[in-house]
């Protein structure tokens with residue numbers, strides 16, 4: 002027996018137990034142990050049926066993703082499952098927790114499946130840029146049909162036990178002790194004279210191949226740039242068009258292609274990075290956390306309302322404070338509207354709407370929040386206003402309450418300095434819409450206490466966010482890097498590239514939209530005010546591009562005024578505007594810039610490389626502790642394409658030397674001010690290393 006799989010007998014029932022914490026992943030020893038256990042129990046004449054069960058928190062949750070980089074080793078999962086499926090004795094999978102990926106594929110290789118009511122099953126390989134490579138694309142369609150198989154495998158979701166039973170994936174939902182129930186199910190099979198039942202022997206239903214073409218057309222835009230969804234469709238198609246073994250061969254061929262793809266490497270990197278980001282280097286794992294039972298949000302505007310929803314969604318009572326009743330009423334109405342819309346889409350019930358609304362308690366009095374465990378300020382982005390709020394909070398809130406600011410760029414240390422408790426102050430930078438965007442930039446101040454950091458990082462996951470810890474600087478991590486891209490994209494337009502050309506280059510790279518479409522959507526006046534504040538603070542750019550400011554001064558603020566950089570005749574489709582083209586030409590002329598044709602490659606380099614260089618400076622300054630923090634921020638806060646892994650992962654993929662050489666080239670063309678390679682970038686290039694060698 003292996004140290005992760007054991008087998009025994011109980012009467013005429015053979016038992017196989019997998020015990021490989023934390024999620025019983027199918028590492029080599031588990032695969033070998035399964036094979037050995039099945040073979041021994043099949044050879045034991047006293048055994049008439051077999052039950053497969055897992056110890057710990059869950060049934061097998063998939064292949065061991067760690068092995069993908071190092072190689073899988075023998076025995077492969079496909080032959081192990083084949084041994085089970087062709088066994089002469091019935092095998093029952095007893096499922097709890099999450100039977101996912103290879104775990105569900107193992108269960109599908111068994112002849113029967115029972116599960117606890119709380120169990121979930123699924124084939125989420127698509128999220129790793131892969132496809133079920135151990136028969137999932139051939140067996141599941143035989144059980145559930147083409148339409149459900151496409152939804153389940155391309156969607157990659159988790160299916161609750163009841164739905165899985167309705168689909169025919171599991172045979173029975175059992176209660177009480179799972180092992181006892183599994184044994185009882187196996188004994189009843191024997192009593193009823195039921196033997197092995199192999200899914201491979203099911204003749205798939207006849208389907209019109211158009212179902213696959215239509216499904217592919219339906220996902221084309223959303224899955225643009227990904228490979229796995231389209232390979233999965235082809236595998237499922239094979240399940241209906243080819244004999245089982247040929248379908249398995251097709252599945253293996255396409256699986257191998259994905260495993261070798263840069264897209265899957267990027268997505269597997271993100272899987273681990275999204276878990277690693279929650280672990281703060283230097284912060285002991287056992288750092289005591291403060292108990293967060295209640296919260297309060299200051300400000301019922303768009304951000305404050307969205308933040309309050311996150312707490313209500315997590316079942317945490319939250320007070321929403323606004324000094325003016327009319328603003329409070331407006332904020333609550335917006336929150337209710339958001340929930341009603343979600344309910345209309347069937348994602349929550351009407352009862353959920355009422356439950357969550359009941360958790361949000363409006364108030365206009367600071368007295369009502371003095372007992373809460375955490376306060377998040379989400380008022381107007383002005384330092385004086387925020388300082389006033391924190392002075393009030395300092396005087397009202399109980400000792401030990403965490404005082405957080407949702408500021409998107411302001412100095413958290415300066416805000417903390419107006420309180421007597423800077424150790425309790427932290428930044429929690431939500432991204433708009435706050436109830437939708439997963440990213441939370443948690444900003445540690447100079448004096449923020451370790452337990453406050455640990456508490457807020459843990460609270461991030463609890464309210465459904467991915468928290469990344471960053472330091473205090475202008476724009477923290479995301480906006481600071483975005484500023485570099487925004488600056489260069491504006492320069493490129495002055496020099497002759499059109500806004501639509503730049504938008505297309507970044508859309509084709511994989512962003513949901515280009516910088517100028519995004520700017521019009523966010524509102525040009527937002528950026529205009531930020532630039533105005535920076536100029537007032539004496540932060541003058543060495544090269545100041547004014548063409549967007551001129552557009553704003555024409556009263557064109559973007560989509561909301563039906564005109565900005567683009568025209569919007571239908572309110573949302575950007576149309577290039579000759580008026581803007583002439584304005585840009587005039588600004589270029591005023592700046593003494595001779596416009597020229599600019600290649601897409603130059604646009605991509607000048608938009609992406611300054612972001613990466615800024616990321617290198619951020620790492621040097623310790624504003625982000627690791628490159629993975631930066632990648633997670635960009636993937637979850639700015640729509641960076643997951644199949645490229647994030648700016649720092651992608652930089653390593655293309656080679657830092659290429660970035661460094663481009664910097665040298667552009668420094669000769671535009672001067673060194675904006676084309677000074679970060680010392681870390683220079684160092685890594687000299688050492689022939691990447692950011693992920695740090």
Ligand code: T1G
Pocket residue numbers: 023024026062063064065066067078099101102103104106125126129131132133134135137273276277
């Ligand atoms: N391999 C290795 N480690 C894994 C793992 C896996 N499949 N799944 C989780 N972990 C680690 C994770 O890194 C973390 O480690 C700990 O377990 C707890 O995870 C052949 C090719 C199961 C729903 O995609 O979705 O099968 O940080 O923090 O929030 O066709 O983990 O503690 O050191 O996420 O309770 C398909 C991936 C693989 C499932 C639990 N399976 N895992 O969530 O805990 S490919 C998956 C999850 C495959 C076959 C193909 C979740 C979870 P650490 P966690 P959680």
